[in-house]
Amino acid sequence: METIRVRIRQAPGRTVVALLVAAVGAGLLGPLPATADPTTSHPATAPTAADPATTPGIGETIRRMSLEEKVGQLFTTYVYGSAADTADARNRQLYGVDTPADVVRRYHLGGVIHFAWSDNLRNPRQIAELNNGLQDAALSSGAKVPLLVSTDQEQGIVTRFGAPATDFPGSMALGAARTAEAARTAAAITGRELRAVGINQNFAPIADVNVNPANPVIGVRSFGADPALVSDLVAAQVEGFESGRPWQAVSATAKHFPGHGDTNVDSHTSLPVIGHTREQWEELDAPPFRAAVAAEVDSIMTAHIVMPALDDSGEPATLSPRVLTGLLREELGFDGVVVTDSLAMAGVRQRHSDAEIPVLALKAGADVLLMPWNLPTAVQGVLDAVRRGDLTEQRIDQSLRRILKMKLQRAITSHPYADVDALPQVIGIAEHREAAARIADETVTALRDDAGLLPLDRTPREVLVTGWGETTTRTLADAMRRRGSGATAMPTGATPTAAVIDRTVAAAGAHDLVVVLTNRMWDVANQPQQRRLVAALAATGKPVVAVAVRDPYDAGHAEEVGTWLTTYSYAPVSVEALARVLHGEVGPRGRLPVDIPDPARPGVSRYPFGHGLTW
Known part of the structure; x- marks a missing residue:
């Protein structure tokens, strides 16, 4: 028997130390409980997760x-298919095998x-059963270590797990709401x-400070333009x-280090x-990552960007020892899991082969x-690097130790499976939807x-x-009709002729x-057509x-319209909140978390940070 120190987050910013007595057997901290079965509910007295990387079970x-x-x-990668043991030709093409x-x-x-x-995310039961089957595969072969199962559930415009899951307005909308409690509640529910469907790692929150209105990849995925707010x-x-x-929580992932907010x-x-x-x-990009480290974030994702002031080699941050080791590890003191952004992205594939990149x-x-x-090339590239001495096995063990530590801390080792029968008591329940609606009501911003x-x-x-969005125009028209207006939806798309x-x-x-x-x-691609539509109306x-x-x-591009609002999100929860604001059921409460520039006057804000009307 061995005594293991356990760290469990009990409340925001606080941790406690407990003791767990566990037997080390063939698996990680011993074999999985006999009840760890895809159809079995987790017992109320389930063991918590061990913390320190020095745990003998990890070694x-x-x-x-x-x-x-x-x-x-x-390695973490995608697999094709809605069920673990169902063949998909795309798996054969990419990986040489048939099923996930x-x-x-x-x-x-x-x-x-x-x-x-x-084809992984159809409905809660399917997702849970897929994940249970994947965990079966991981635990019955090879390393016998349960999987990290991840997705990008940022909410707002990046929402992978849709209805009936509870949807929230997204990061910039939360920035407009201006309350940490709203952000914390949205994350806790998400x-x-x-975790209820077996996803145990979320690639969120976005820690980028979006100071560039022309940013094509971050934008409303960021909480805003102010480092303190973000x-x-x-x-x-x-x-x-x-x-x-721990078995009801997910590992958070702050992204994209060292900061992707000021790019076009x-x-x-x-x-x-x-x-x-x-x-x-230091002033603009670093503070949110320092805050994430102080909050004990489990993982941080890299950015495929070059910031010459941090590393003048021309290498993207993902491949930069100065950035990942020098800054993130040594200066910021982060010893959690560093996750690369997708290694299939062009930003990381310009200078090196697919075998060299990992x-x-x-x-x-x-x-x-x-x-x-x-994937086969990447895996072989790492194996070859170790065998020729370009990488040591000790370096592989160092990363593996961090990953196993995170799996322990999030109780992935003791609770790898989703409880399929419990899904109706968790997914999209009334309590969660009501919280989302209350938060959305805090986000709608009236500009003019x-x-x-x-x-x-x-x-x-x-x-x-x-205007834009067949579903969005219909959702708003339906909401307005429920309030007595004779509303008709007439979508035009993003580029109306x-x-x-x-x-x-x-x-x-x-x-x-x-x-x-x-x-x-x-956006240059959309502005002329949408701009003409708004002007004509x-x-x-x-x-x-x-x-x-x-x-x-x-809102900076159509001065002739005298009434402007912004929702930062076209999620249904945001559209419903918009309807409530239009009809006076609630007043607009959001305040701009960014500056809206005046296109005709460079350096001048048409609507400044913090602006917002109410009634």
């Missing part, structure tokens, strides 16, 4: 693993990541619902994701270069190698209402709901009020309410 597990099993544990479970067994994977496009909400979300009973280049398609000085980085990432200080372009159109009076009126604009203008003539929704109207003389349902920066 025992590492010693019994082959090199191939150790290397496999460092076969991929886990073949490569001794330490983790899988789920997406809708890989984390509990993810730091507060990042810390709150880390606490929310990781709080409570998408690292999915190219390699951004950020010209911040070291002093600017080796360089490990040399830089990364632990989890996410979604390599070619020159003519006093809002709130709408109680007289039923014919409203044309038009002249004929579509003409039809919409004609329809506006038959209505008393127009609500036009915009989405990334500031304003020219009809009909009252027009414009709503930016994603980036608030849209």
